[in-house]
Amino acid sequence: MSEPSLYERALAAGGTLPPPRPPRASAATVLWRRAGVGLEVFWVQRARSMAFMGGWFAFPGGGLGRADSELKLDGEPSGLGLGPPAAGIPEKVLDGVGELGPEMPPGVAACALRELFEEAGVLPLAGESPERLAAARRAMLAGETTFADVVADLCLQIAVDRLVYAGRWLTPPLGPLRFDNRFFLLEWDSRRSWQPVAAGGEAELGEWIEPRRALERWRRGELLAAPPILHLLTVLAEDGPEDGIGRLLDSSEANLGPYRRLEFTPGVVMFPLPTPTLPPASRTNTFLLGTGDAVLVDPGCPHPAELERLLASLTAARERLGRRVIAIWLTHHHPDHVGGLEWLRRRLGCPVLCHPLTAERLAERGVAVDGRLEEGARFELGDDPPFALRVIHTPGHARGHLCFLEESRDVLIAGDMVAGFGTIVIDPPEGDMTDYLASLERLAGLRPRFLFPAHGPVLGDAEEKLRAYARHRLWREARVLEAWEGGRSEPSGMLGEVYPDLAPAARPLAERQIAAHLDRLERTGRVQR
DSSP states (O other), rough: OOOOOHHHHHHHHHHOOOOOOOOOEEEEEEEEEETTEEEEEEEEETTTOTTTTTTTTOSEEOOOHHHHOOOOOOOOOBBBSSOTTTTTOOOGGGTTTTTTTSOOOTTTHHHHHHHHHHHHHHOBBOOOHHHHHHHHHHHHHHHHSEEEEEHHHTTOBOOOOOOOOEEEEOOSSSOOOOOEEEEEEOOOTTTTOOOOOOOOOTTEEEEEEOHHHHHHHTTSSSSOOOHHHHHHHHHHHHTHHHTTTTHHHOGGGGETTTTTTTEEETTTTEEEEEOOOOOTEEEEEEEEEOOSSEEOOOOOOHHHHHHHHHHHHHHHHHHHHHOEEEEESSOOOOOOHHHHHHHHHHHHOOOEEEOOOHHHHHTTTTTOOOOOOTTEEEEEEEETTTTEEEEEESSSSSOEEEEETTTTEEEEEEEEESSSSOOOOOOOOTSSSSHHOOOOOOHHHOOOSEEEEEESOOHHHHHHHHHHHHHHHHHHHHHHHHHHTOOOSHHHHHHHHTTTOGGGGHHHHHHHHHHHHHHHHHHTTOOOO
């Protein structure tokens, strides 16, 4: 029987996390215009370099700044108070943040207008001078002036009441960075000489698009978009901005039972559930994959109350979306990926499948599996839209580690190959650095577009993320080799050079990482131990 690794013992012990930071207030504006018998909205693609939702499609918006709260504007957005506070936000989305702040904190309208000006270059004004405003915007983007100065210097009379309040959304607990966001609608006249345009910075691309066509692009897997964007597009496509305001203010239709429906790309629903994992992570993403018959991946949460809520969401997915769980799949055997396995197997009555090496490790704990997932196996889990998963054996973090590639949209369910934040631990002998680097290279060679990790948010530009992980590991390995050549032969003696400024609590696992690099260096003949 294999002894638990240091990494597994650390997982079993859990971690003590500081209290979560309250979500940051933010605002976004949906510009819309009448186009023939329908309408169009103006959305932007966020810069790929941005830490939060880089490369995603969204409406112009961002976080509330101190200067926004201090800026005095005449009037206020219309439609305030039409719906109950936080209508439609599921209770568990609020988990860990305590009481929400006020429905409309000071400066939110100013924040929405500032972000609209920065990212789209327009403002609701009675009169305008496009040339002067364009110059002021360039100065703002260059950091030479502020929005408050632009408003004062140009004596702008902003029609704040043209903003129409369209609902409140809270970022789900995918990571430490969360926003408490208010959306506004703003009608724009296509005959005006001053039209929105993205100008770099936080927005790489801006375009007018029919909501239905935007949703079609999302369904084809061409882009990533968050639940509030998809909800706004759906309501505007079906009901329009006037008749759909009630649905916008109460967004409960975007939930799956007690959770938000976190479906950033079709057929991949995420449930970021609390698990005893390693800080800075505090949750493991469980996935419901498929557009018809579906599989549940990595039920890591061990808490019965949370599992009851997950079961309620799976029931809602079956009844509303026709997605029936036919099997539980595992990426690997670590405790934070299998904590709810036995509970859900009993309640769902479905088989558990994993790699043969994972089955061996689970058998040592008395956990039996019902079938094997072998390299290259392919499964059809829906045809409207098509959804085909391919099994990929990716040892490195664990010998039996698996990833799953959704072939029609190049979406990678990556398990613990990559993290949305933090790092991946390679702890020998279960972890192997040579295998890990080879697995990263193989996954990058598949050229996935979107990557769904086990911990943290979804990542765009997946291929580059995988290659960046490999480059970072090789950079760290070069530090290990330098320390060896400097006369240090034990991982404990290398820590100061390889991991400077390391927190004391992280030292034991960092030593295991160094040991993994030394194993690889010895195997390649560059180190002799």
